Structures are given as structure tokens and as C-alpha cells.
Amino acid sequence: MSLRIVRQSKFRHVFGQPLKREQCYDNIRITKNSWDSNFCAVNPKFLAIITEIAGGGAFLVLPLQKTGRIDISYPQVAGHKGPVMDIAWCPHNDNVIASSSDDTLVRVWQIPEGGLVRPLVDPVVELAGHQKKVGLVQWHPSANNVLLSAGADCKIMIWNVGTGELLSEVMHPDIIFDCCWSWNGSRLATTCKDKKIRVYDPRSGEMLQEAMGHEGAKPQRVVYLRSGMILTTGFSRMSERQYSLRNEDDLNSPLCLEEMDVSNGVMVPFYDPDVNLLFLCAKGDSNIRYFEITEDAPFVHYINTYQSNTPQRGMCMMPKRGCDISRCEIAKCIRLHSNGFCEVLSFTVPRKSEQFQDDLYPLTTADVPAISAEEWAEGKDADPVLVSLKEGYVPSQKQELKVTKKANVLDKLSSKKAEQSPEPALPKPDKKIEELMEEIRNLKSTVNEHEQRIKELENKIEATCNAFSEHTQVLNNHGEDDHLADEV
Structure with a gap:
């Protein structure tokens, strides 16, 4: 009986191929920020890259077809007063992107169809609630307009972008390294500076599970798998890079814990829920490892490694609906280089047949939400809407994102009472103010008249006094003349 040395898998021959230089993006001033972020985000329409700018924060948004050398004066999204820390495209609207910044604000932007023709400085909505810098933003996988933000103030805030209101808040015991939604958005997994992995109920903020993660002090990353398992990357006590896989109901007992190598870069996981592929890369590395995850031990199976000559500054993955199915492309990623070059890398499975x-x-996940933000806030959960790519990806018709501020409940009650009451309405505050202003003007006029009358009387008194003194002087002079005449 022969033993199989190589595990059989349809992804065993997956290989990465960089596109030609003219099909990539060049001459981009990529940010020099040391924050642990990917610095870029991509969807089937646009590529967004955080850039270096003086006096604030900005990021570049390029249509995918605008390849080659980018003009240094190309318009940017520049509304933040501090460096941009993270960006994320909305999964249900390819023209909407969220950004977080060192200025403690989260902003949501509407990108015009076809890209920017002038700098964009006015967001659709501005979300203010954090007291310190906001280092992470993530959209809900199935609920419309639900956005998560995590800040250095140890708070996770969940927003309804459509109304600009805060839906819930999760207090964390220490600095948050990473967080991730579950497949249907009913749970939230986080990693923390205290080296612990936690699972929260995002609506109530209640902590459901807690366990010690990787023993190293460097940042840990987390991914919620479609099956409910939680994968993390981190460091051992000896600074060896590791990955672990755990069940969400029993975080204390890892299903697997593997060491990879010794390096400084934090391993960033990118997970494909359609075929259970996992890509691991890190800043400063020049390689990308990819694995296949199964439900049977040893669970995580190594496939291959893509090797490059240049280290990456950041990386992001294209959603599956943006891949070229005619070439059997199962993944497409963007690699940022320190010299301003943005490389496009394509992972394909070699197949001879041209059929689907x-x-x-x-x-795969469609670009339409399964539920609304209000339904999610009320307790409803739903898996993402799925679509077939057999006939090719056809984007759904999207409307422009508009923010509707909710009216105050007290205002609604007062308006209803006014409609039901037959009594005449009270004078409006504006009319009362006008009456008071008119009375003040009349009083000022009266005071001015009195002041003028007082000045006139003072002038008359002064004139009378002067005349009296002159008359007295004349009488005195006459008296002196009479006295001299008598002496003579």
C-alpha cells in the first residue's frame, strides 16, 4: 500500500504572477506612517491608497483602469486634520469609502462615478465619538450602512452611517490591536495589548469568551472564519511568528498552533470564505504564504509561497467579484512598495478547459445588503447575500449615499399636540424677540434725546455764567474809577 506524501488539493498548483509594469500604478507618495495598517483598499471599481501630505491626512482614489505613472497633482480625498490611519470600502456600495484618522474622527465619503476630478474635502457624514486616534474601521458584512471603528481610547463604536447615530459601544480593557466581524455579523472577535483574545456581542457589548492568545508582546491579528472558528497570528515569547486556530466556544484550547519563522513583521491574514484559502503576508517581507483550511486535523494545510525581490509596504485583496474568472483567477492583491510603486499580483489555478x-x-458575496441597519440594531442577523459568477459579475444599481438625521422625539410630540389642540398658537419666539428689539431701539432713542437736551441746558448754563462774570467785571472796573476820582 503506497502512502501519499503530497496532499491532494485543487489549489496545490496555484501560482502568483505580477502584472506588467504598465498595468500597475507608479509615482505614488505612499504614507510613511508607522501605524500597523494595510495603507490601501481595493474593490472592483477603485483602488485607494493612503498618501503622505503636509498639514493633515489624505488618501488617493484611482479608477482601476488608470494604470501607469500617476501625476503628482492628481486630486485626493483630503479632509482630515491628522494622518489617515485606516480606510475601508463599503461592501454594498463600491463608491462609498470610510476613513479613520489621528484627529479622532471617522468620515464616510462618496466617490463620484469615474473617479475624482477635483480634491474632495466634504464627507457625506462625520462620526465623532472617540477621544483618541481611530486606527481601525470595518463594515458589517451583511447589514447596510453599519460601520465599526476602534480607537486608542479602548472603545469599539458601531455606527449607523445612514443616520449618523451611534448604535452601540464596546468597552475594551486595553489598546485594541485588531477586530473582525463573524460571518453574519452577530459576533465580534478582538485581539488586545494584554495578549488576550475576546469574543463580544456587538449590540450589548457583553464579553462572551476570553482566552490568552500568543505570548509575544507584538500586535496580534484575528480573522473570523466562515465556519465559526477564529484564526489569529502573533508571536511567541521567543519572537517566533505563529498562527493559531481556535473554536469560538473554547478559545483556551487551540485546535492548532504552528510556528513559521523569526522576523519582525506582523503577519496580516487575508481570508477567502468561498474556498477557505488563507494568505499571510507582512510588512518588510518579500513573500506571501498561502494555506487551505479544512474541517479535519491538522486543519491548516500549507500550499505554497510567492517569492519577490522587493519587500512590501502594505497589501490589500480584491473581492472575488473583481477577479477575472476567464483566466481562473482566484485572488488578486495589491502590493505597495516603499519607492511609490503599487504592484498588481494575480493568483491563478492552471486549467486547460475554458468553461466556467x-x-x-x-x-460568493454579492454587493447588496441582506438586512438594514435598523433591523440589525433590533437584533436580527442574516448571512451575506450570495451570487453566482457564472455569467460574470454585474454590479447592482446603487443610489447615492444620503444621511438622514433622526428628528428629536420631543419635537415630534410637540408638533402632534399643536395639530390636535384647537387653541390659538402661542407667539413665535422670533416675533417676541423682534418686539423686544423694537422696545430697546425706542429706549435708546429716548435716551439720546434726553442726552441732547441735557447738553443744551449745560451750554445755556455755561453761557449765563460767562455773561454774569463779565458783568461783574465791568461793575468792578467802574467802582475803581470812581474811587480814583474821589482821591483826586
Whole structure:
């Protein structure tokens, strides 16, 4: 009986191929911020890259077809007063992007169809609630207009972007390194500076599970898998890079804990829920490892490594609906280089047949939400809407994002009472103010008249006094003349 040395897998021959230089993006001033962020985000329409700018924060938004050398004066999204820390495209609207900054604000932007023609400085909505810098933003996977933000103030805030209101708040015991929604958005997994992994109820803020994660002091990353398992990357006590896989109901007992190598870069996981592929890369590394995750031990199976000559400054993955299915492309990523070059890397599975490959492209996440933000806030959960790519990806018709501020409940009650009451309405505050202003003007006029009358009387008194003194002087002179005449 022969033993299989190589595990059989349809992804065993996956290989990465960089596109030609003219199909990539060049001459971009990539941010020099040391924050642990990907610095870029991509969707089937646009590529966004955080850039270096003096006196604030900005990021570049490029249509995917605008490849080659980018003009240094190309318009940017520049509204933050501090460096931009993180950006994330809305999964249900390819023209909407969220950004977080060192200025403690989270802003949501509407990108015009076709890209920017002038700098964009006015966001659709500004979300203010954090007291310190906001280092992470993430959209809900299935609920419309639900956005998560995590700040250095140890708070996770969940917003309804459509109304600009805060839906819930999760207090964390220490600095948050990373967080991730579950497949249907009913749970939230986090990693923390205190080296612990936690699972929260995002609506109530209640902590459901807690366990010690990786023993190293460097940042840990977390990914919630579609099956409910939680994968983390971090460091051992000896600074060896590790990954672990745990069940969400028993975080204390890892299903697997593997060491990879010794390096400084934090391993960033990118997970494909359609085919359970995992890509691991890190800043400063020049390679990308990819694995296949199964439900049977040893759970995480190594496939291959993409090797490059240049280290990456940041990286982001394209949603599956943005991949080229005619070339059997199962993943596409953007690698940022320190010299301003943005490389496009394509991962393909070699197949001779030109027909649609059902095993490579199962149903994938669509660009339409499953529930509304109000339904999610009321306790409803739903899996993301899935769509087939067999006939190609056709984007759904999207409307412009508009923010509707909710009216005050007291205002609604007072308006209802006014409509039901037959009594005449009270004078408006504006009319009362006008009456008071008119009375003040009349009083000022009266005071001015009295002041003028007083000045006139003072002048008359002064004239009378002067005349009296002159008359007295004349009489005195006459008296002296009479006295001299008598002496003579």
C-alpha cells in the first residue's frame, strides 16, 4: 500500500504572477506612517491608497483602469486634520469609502462615478465619538450602512452611517490591536495589548469568551472564519511568528498552533470564505504564504509561497467579484512598495478547459445588503447575500449615499399636540424677540434725546455764567474809577 506524501488539493498548483509594469500604478507618495495598517483598499471599481501630505491626512482614489505613472497633482480625498490611519470600502456600495484618522474622527465619503476630478474635502457624514486616534474601521458584512471603528481610547463604536447615530459601544480593557466581524455579523472577535483574545456581542457589548492568545508582546491579528472558528497570528515569547486556530466556544484550547519563522513583521491574514484559502503576508517581507483550511486535523494545510525581490509596504485583496474568472483567477492583491510603486499580483489555478470552473467559483458575496441597519440594531442577523459568477459579475444599481438625521422625539410630540389642540398658537419666539428689539431701539432713542437736551441746558448754563462774570467785571472796573476820582 503506497502512502501519499503530497496532499491532494485543487489549489496545490496555484501560482502568483505580477502584472506588467504598465498595468500597475507608479509615482505614488505612499504614507510613511508607522501605524500597523494595510495603507490601501481595493474593490472592483477603485483602488485607494493612503498618501503622505503636509498639514493633515489624505488618501488617493484611482479608477482601476488608470494604470501607469500617476501625476503628482492628481486630486485626493483630503479632509482630515491628522494622518489617515485606516480606510475601508463599503461592501454594498463600491463608491462609498470610510476613513479613520489621528484627529479622532471617522468620515464616510462618496466617490463620484469615474473617479475624482477635483480634491474632495466634504464627507457625506462625520462620526465623532472617540477621544483618541481611530486606527481601525470595518463594515458589517451583511447589514447596510453599519460601520465599526476602534480607537486608542479602548472603545469599539458601531455606527449607523445612514443616520449618523451611534448604535452601540464596546468597552475594551486595553489598546485594541485588531477586530473582525463573524460571518453574519452577530459576533465580534478582538485581539488586545494584554495578549488576550475576546469574543463580544456587538449590540450589548457583553464579553462572551476570553482566552490568552500568543505570548509575544507584538500586535496580534484575528480573522473570523466562515465556519465559526477564529484564526489569529502573533508571536511567541521567543519572537517566533505563529498562527493559531481556535473554536469560538473554547478559545483556551487551540485546535492548532504552528510556528513559521523569526522576523519582525506582523503577519496580516487575508481570508477567502468561498474556498477557505488563507494568505499571510507582512510588512518588510518579500513573500506571501498561502494555506487551505479544512474541517479535519491538522486543519491548516500549507500550499505554497510567492517569492519577490522587493519587500512590501502594505497589501490589500480584491473581492472575488473583481477577479477575472476567464483566466481562473482566484485572488488578486495589491502590493505597495516603499519607492511609490503599487504592484498588481494575480493568483491563478492552471486549467486547460475554458468553461466556467464551478469548483473554483462557488457562490460568493454579492454587493447588496441582506438586512438594514435598523433591523440589525433590533437584533436580527442574516448571512451575506450570495451570487453566482457564472455569467460574470454585474454590479447592482446603487443610489447615492444620503444621511438622514433622526428628528428629536420631543419635537415630534410637540408638533402632534399643536395639530390636535384647537387653541390659538402661542407667539413665535422670533416675533417676541423682534418686539423686544423694537422696545430697546425706542429706549435708546429716548435716551439720546434726553442726552441732547441735557447738553443744551449745560451750554445755556455755561453761557449765563460767562455773561454774569463779565458783568461783574465791568461793575468792578467802574467802582475803581470812581474811587480814583474821589482821591483826586
